[in-house]
Amino acid sequence: MDFFAELGARVAAHWSALDHDAAAFADVAAEALAERPPCEHVDWLEILRQFQRLDRLPAQRPFDPDWGHPSLAVFTAPRFYIEALFWAEGTTAIHQHAFSGAFHLLEGSSLQTAYRFDEQLRAGAGFRLGQLHALSTELLGRGATRAIRAGGQLIHSVFHLDRPSVSLVVRTYREEAALPQLTFRRPHLAFDPFDETCDHRRLGQSLELVRESRPLDHLAMLSELFPRLELAATHRVLEHCQRVFGAGERFAKMLAKARERHGESADRLAAVLIADRREQELLALRRTIADPGQRFFLALQLMVDDPARREALVAERLPAINAREQLAAWGAALSLPAAH
Numbered sequence: 062m063d064f065f066a067e068l069g070a071r072v073a074a075h076w077s078a079l080d081h082d083a084a085a086f087a088d089v090a091a092e093a094l095a096e097r098p099p100c101e102h103v104d105w106l107e108i109l110r111q112f113q114r115l116d117r118l119p120a121q122r123p124f125d126p127d128w129g130h131p132s133l134a135v136f137t138a139p140r141f142y143i144e145a146l147f148w149a150e151g152t153t154a155i156h157q158h159a160f161s162g163a164f165h166l167l168e169g170s171s172l173q174t175a176y177r178f179d180e181q182l183r184a185g186a187g188f189r190l191g192q193l194h195a196l197s198t199e200l201l202g203r204g205a206t207r208a209i210r211a212g213g214q215l216i217h218s219v220f221h222l223d224r225p226s227v228s229l230v231v232r233t234y235r236e237e238a239a240l241p242q243l244t245f246r247r248p249h250l251a252f253d254p255f256d257e258t259c260d261h262r263r264l265g266q267s268l269e270l271v272r273e274s275r276p277l278d279h280l281a282m283l284s285e286l287f288p289r290l291e292l293a294a295t296h297r298v299l300e301h302c303q304r305v306f307g308a309g310e311r312f313a314k315m316l317a318k319a320r321e322r323h324g325e326s327a328d329r330l331a332a333v334l335i336a337d338r339r340e341q342e343l344l345a346l347r348r349t350i351a352d353p354g355q356r357f358f359l360a361l362q363l364m365v366d367d368p369a370r371r372e373a374l375v376a377e378r379l380p381a382i383n384a385r386e387q388l389a390a391w392g393a394a395l396s397l398p399a400a401h
C-alpha cells in the first residue's frame with residue numbers, strides 16, 4: 062500500500078538519522094503518525110481487501126490468536142514493521158511491551174488506562190506479587206496517537222469500545238533488554254505468559270480430569286497437593302478451586318491450606334482470582350449487550366475504579382447528557398449499582 066510504504070520510509074529515514082537508538086524509536090514513530098495521520102489517508106476495509114487479494118501486503122508475522130482479529134502486517138523493514146490490529150471485543154489485558162513504537166487509532170474509540178506496579182515479591186523471574194496502581198484513564202478517539210515505551214515505562218490496557226476498532230502500530234520487533242513482557246492481573250500479580258517454567262496449565266487440566274472422572278479422589282488430591290506447591294502453581298490450583306467450588310466454604314478450606322505455606326501471598330492470589338472473576342462476569346455480560354451506551358457503561362465498570370472519573374469520561378463522550386443520571390440509569394437497566 063503506497064501510504065504505508067511512504068510512512069515506513071519516513072520512519073526509517075528519521076530513525077537512521079538517530080543511529081537507530083532504541084530509546085528514540087517511540088518518539089520517532091509517534092511523530093511520523095502525527096505528521097501523516099493514517100486515519101486521514103487509509104480506509105480500514107481497504108486493508109482487509111488488500112490482504113484478501115493475497116499479494117498486496119507483505120509476508121505476515123507468525124499467527125497469534127490473542128493479538129488482533131486479525132492482525133495484519135502492512136509494511137515490514139529489517140528493524141521495524143507496521144501492523145493493523147482489528148478488534149471486535151474489548152479486552153482488559155494489562156501488559157507491558159518488549160518492543161517500542163506508537164499506536165494510532167484508525168477507526169473506533171478506546172479507553173486507555175495506565176498503571177504502575179510496585180513489586181514486592183518475586184517467585185522466579187516470571188511470577189511476581191506487588192501492588193498494581195491505576196494512574197489515569199483517557200478516552201481515545203479516531204486519530205489519537207500514543208507512544209509505546211518498552212518495559213516498565215508503559216504498563217497499560219486499551220479497551221476497544223467500538224466494533225470494529227482498528228489500531229495501527231509502528232513498532233520494533235523485540236527488544237531483549239525489555240524482556241520479560243509481563244502481563245498483569247489486578248490488584249497484585251505480574252507474570253510472564255511466555256515463561257514455561259511457571260506455566261501450570263497442565264496441572265489445572267490434570268485436576269479437572271480427576272474431578273470429572275474420580276470426584277472422590279479429587280478433594281484428597283488437592284489436600285495433598287497444596288503443601289508441595291510453589292507460588293505460581295498455587296495460583297493455578299487456587300484458580301481451579303475457585304472455578305469448581307465457587308467462593309464458598311470448600312474454597313476457603315483450600316485457601317487456608319495454601320496460606321499454611323505461602324502466608325499472605327495466598328490471600329493476594331485469592332484477591333486476584335476475585336478480581337478476575339468480576340472481570341469475566343462483566344465481559345460476559347457485555348458480550349450479550351447491543352446497546353452502545355450500556356456497553357460503554359460496562360467498559361467503565363471494567364476499566365475505571367474512581368466514580369468521579371467515570372462521570373468525567375461519560376461527560377466527555379456524551380456531552381449533551383447528565384453523566385451522573387445516565388450512569389445510574391445504565392446501572393439500573395443492567396441491575397448493577399453505578400459504583401459496582
Ligand SMILES: [Fe+2]
Pocket residue numbers: 156158217219
Ligand atoms: Fe499495549
